[in-house]
Amino acid sequence: MTPDDVNAEDDDLVFKALASSTRRRMLDALKQAPCTTGGLCDAFPELDRTTVLQHLRVLERASLVTGRRVGRERHLTLAPLPIKRIHDRWIGEYARAAVELLDRLDTLDPR
Numbered sequence: 544m545t546p547d548d549v550n551a552e553d554d555d556l557v558f559k560a561l562a563s564s565t566r567r568r569m570l571d572a573l574k575q576a577p578c579t580t581g582g583l584c585d586a587f588p589e590l591d592r593t594t595v596l597q598h599l600r601v602l603e604r605a606s607l608v609t610g611r612r613v614g615r616e617r618h619l620t621l622a623p624l625p626i627k628r629i630h631d632r633w634i635g636e637y638a639r640a641a642v643e644l645l646d647r648l649d650t651l652d653p654r
Contacts, residue, residue, distance in 0.1 A: 553606070554632070557625045560605035565590070566598050570607060573621040580610070580617045 560566050565587070572578070572586050584595045599619070602608040606625050610617045 550628075553625065554629060556605040557607065557629055560601050560607055561626075563598065563601070566602055569595075569598060569602060570621060573608060573619060577618055577620040580619060583619060 561570075569583060569587070572583065578586070580596070580599070583599065584590075584592050587595055590598075599608065599610075603610065606622055608619055609622050610619050612618075
């Protein structure tokens with residue numbers, strides 16, 4: 544397996560995790576402040592604990608959230624590097640291409 548294959552698999556996990564509006568809301572909650580697993584469950588009263596934990600596993604598999612045990616609690620933290628990697632590889636490249644296209648169109652404008 545090449546490094547590109549590993550990166551592609553990692554990107555797939557991030558895109559899968561971000562595909563769910565519930566998981567994006569969980570990331571938004573963790574962006575505001577780290578919290579415990581119980582605190583995250585409390586932030587989503589419309590979901591049962593099992594559903595929150597299933598979503599959390601997807602986020603952890605994509606390395607978007609990290610958890611560490613402190614006594615009986617599990618403290619969760621947002622890990623933004625996978626999102627930055629997606630931005631740098633995909634969004635940044637497409638934004639640069641769009642700016643270059645607009646720049647070329649400006650040079651063709653006969654005004």
